[in-house]
Amino acid sequence: MAKISYLQAIHQALDFEMGQDENVFVLGEDVGKKGGVFKVTEGLQEKYGELRCLDTPLAESNIVGTSIGAAMMGKRPVAEIQFAEYILPATNQILNEAAKIRYRSDGDWDCPMVIRAPFGGGIHGALYHSQSIETVFTSTPGLKVVIPSTPADAKGLLISSIRDNDPVLFFEHKKAYRLLKEEVPEDDYTVPIGKADVKRDGDDITVITYGLCVNYALQAAERLSKDGYEAEVLDLRTVYPLDREAIIKAASKTGKVLLVTEDNLEGSVMSEVSAIIAENCLYDLDAPIMRLAGPDVPSMPYSPPMEDYFMLNPEKIEAKMKEIAEH
Amino acid sequence: MEEILMPKLGESVTEGTIENWLVKPGDRVEEYDALCEVITDKVTAEVPSVLDGTIGELLVSEGDTIEVGTPICTLETDGTSGKETSTDEPVESEPEQTGQAIKAVQQAKEGRKSKQNAAKGTRISPVVMRLANEHNIDLGTVEGSGIEGRITKKDIQKVIEGDFSAKSQMTPAPQSDDIGEKREISAGEEIPVTGVRKAIADKMSYSAQEIPHAWLMMETDATNLVNVRNRYKTSFRENEGYNLTFFSFFVKAVAETLKEHPMLNSSWQGDKIVINKDINISIAVAGDDKLYVPVIKNADELSIKGIARKISELADLGRKHQLTTRHMEGGTFTVNNTGAFGSVESMGIINHPQSAILQVESIVKRPVVIDDMIAIRHMVNLCLSIDHRVLDGLAAGEFLSAVKQRIENYSVETTSIY
Structure with missing residues (x-):
């Protein structure tokens, strides 16, 4: 197996699926000739032609609307929204149309569509290029929201998302693109949607998180291990709908739970995870459920010290982990 | 001495490769002068100096790929001497x-x-x-x-x-033949140990561990006692409103005998034995799952009727769970009516700090030999537990014999219950 980056893993998944299913096609701003602003789709237009790797106008509602129509007619579109924040003009198409087609047509129609979008901060991108917008979509039944934390998961989950018969929002952490590298199974490789994954075993505290923060939490856990505390790290992988069973099991195991997200604290995915734990695990809890998240301010700032203040890192996570371990 | 760090050369770029150094150690540079060329997978760029100064050391070789934020070289800025600071200060x-x-x-x-x-x-x-x-x-x-x-x-x-x-260390290893049959005991209802149960447990554990117990038992002919009691039983109930119990006769006999054998009415106090002046008889009263030991104060001063009345009152309070600490204080000797539930032989645990307890067993009809003749008699076993620190077999035996005699000497002719 080759060691490849998170970005290359996503590219590989797209290439593999386009190669084995001619209904799969890619569309988005600059995805064709330029190969995407992050180079995720580089070379796909050359390989599969202009009709399967489409450069679109700067109109997100149009990109998603086109995808919905194609999906309903039997294609498997993979739309790219250049930055996750840009998805908002398309929310009507996603929330009112894509999510509800199966329901509205009483199962006669479906919408096998994937929308990929890079999200997250720590890359000096400021307000239009750093946000976490997953909670816009994590209360709409009919949608699936997937956020991989490793190159292998990114490949396996993207292939699963393309093969899924319902709309999947696939958010990729842009700082992870070139930061994370690991061995990734070649060719056909899938990871199930809706299943969280224990990324590290431990019996002192449980950290539940997703996205880039999984990597940060694993780094923090290694450091904390030197203080004699072993952390269990659960990667949600799918943030909607949540894997309740895995959350309950991980929380009950140690009774000390830290929930980490780089999204703003209030109303984040972790608020729902916290509610699941509170409802199911009261008699297994050994400490208050704690959350670590971005502050409730409008956006990730541009100024480097301010960006550091907003953004999570292994040091912040370790400090909070230690606090709960010592509780 | 300042360190120049690998700068961030674009969104999503986390590392870069130093392709070419444009300076060497000792070179004088000004702010914004190019130091080296870096390649990332997005761009090739020059890294500018951030200060005026002299290049100290190049920390990264050409061709190395390093993370953003890693020091790439040192710079001695104007006005500071790197060597001094690096040797002396630390x-x-x-x-x-x-x-x-x-x-x-x-x-x-x-x-x-x-x-x-x-x-x-x-x-x-x-x-x-x-x-x-x-x-x-x-x-x-x-x-x-x-x-x-x-x-x-x-x-x-x-x-x-x-x-x-x-626990597993204390438990002896199971015999080899019962290993096959060993099963997990499935837990049933759990009863929290609180209140009276806990008090009983504490007191009994303490008594059993603290007091070296010794036991003796005497067979007693209660036929006369049964006759006396049967004679008055019905009229007593009609006149007094409560029962004339056998137990009252036994308590009376014990109270009188204690006066003659005061050592049985004493308590061990570590460096001394205290003989109690008052004869206060504790009696055991059960109420549901609880056990109370209320006290008949100065039992030696009461008639059989008086004792019967006290027992009736205390038992009544016990059944209603209305006994208070006041009812249970000051006992000097305990008489326990084990016969009430059919027992014919038992070994009581002394009610600390008393020094003896008498268990009155069931009265049962048995064939016995009297003057070489076999007769059917009402027999009762009296079981005495003593604190062996205070009492020896002799004193206990004498006491128990005396109680036995009193029981056997009750008679319709001479015994007054009032």
Whole structure:
């Protein structure tokens, strides 16, 4: 197996699926000739032609609307929204149309569509290029929201998302693109949607998180291990709908739970995870459920010290982990 | 001495490769002068100097790929001499820093200690409460290692595991032939030990461990007693409104005998034996799952009727769970009516700090030999437990013989119940 980056893993998944299913096609701003602003789709237009790797106008509602129509007619579109924040003009198409087609047509129609979008901060991108917008979509039944934390998961989950018969929002952490590298199974490789994954075993505290923060939490856990505390790290992988069973099991195991997200604290995915734990695990809890998240301010700032203040890192996570371990 | 760091050369770029150094150690550079060329998978760019100064050391070789934020070279800025600072300063400052560090650790420790004392055990998490209940653990005995001395789940798990290993050490290894039949005992209802049950358990454990018990039993002919009681039984009930019980006769006999044998009415006090002047008879009264031991004060001064009345009153209160500490204080000797539930022989545990307890067993008809003739008689066993520190077999035997005689000498002709 080759060691490849998170970005290359996503590219590989797209290439593999386009190669084995001619209904799969890619569309988005600059995805064709330029190969995407992050180079995720580089070379796909050359390989599969202009009709399967489409450069679109700067109109997100149009990109998603086109995808919905194609999906309903039997294609498997993979739309790219250049930055996750840009998805908002398309929310009507996603929330009112894509999510509800199966329901509205009483199962006669479906919408096998994937929308990929890079999200997250720590890359000096400021307000239009750093946000976490997953909670816009994590209360709409009919949608699936997937956020991989490793190159292998990114490949396996993207292939699963393309093969899924319902709309999947696939958010990729842009700082992870070139930061994370690991061995990734070649060719056909899938990871199930809706299943969280224990990324590290431990019996002192449980950290539940997703996205880039999984990597940060694993780094923090290694450091904390030197203080004699072993952390269990659960990667949600799918943030909607949540894997309740895995959350309950991980929380009950140690009774000390830290929930980490780089999204703003209030109303984040972790608020729902916290509610699941509170409802199911009261008699297994050994400490208050704690959350670590971005502050409730409008956006990730541009100024480097301010960006550091907003953004999570292994040091912040370790400090909070230690606090709960010592509780 | 300043360090020049690998700069961030674009969104999503986290590392870059130094392709080419444009300076060498000792070169004089000004702010914004190019230091080296870096390639990333997005761009090729020159890294500018951020200060005026002289290049010290190149920390990264050409061709190496390094993360954003890694130092790539050192720069001696104008007005500072790198060598001096790098040799002298650390040597002087080190002991001071270490001293401060130790002090800080000590302060942190002290802070933690005082907090522990202040709030130990005041905050119990749900899981700790549940585990303590499930395993019958007194949280007061568990050391807390959490914040402010809080007992954590781990702390209580240690206690549970420790308990288990201690128990498994104490239990003798099972015989080889019953291993095959050994089964997990499935737990049924759990009854928390509280209140009266706990008091009984504590008292009995203490008595059994503290007092060296010795036992003796005498067979007593209660035929005359039965005759007396049967004669008055019905009229007594009609006149007085409560029962004339056999037990009243036994208590009366014991109270009178104690006057003659005061050593039985004493208590062990470590360096002395205290002989009690008052004869206060404790009697055992059961109420549901509880056991009370109320006291008939100055029983030697009461008639059989008086004792019967007291017993009736106390039993009544016991059944209603209305007995208070006041009813149970001051006993000097206990008479226990074990015969009431059909027992014919038992070994009582002394009611500490008393020095003896008498168990009155069931009165049963049995063939006995009297003057070489066989007769059917009402027989009763009197079982006495004594504190062997206070009493020996002789004193106990004399006492029990005397009680036996009193019982056997009750007669319709001479015994007055009033």
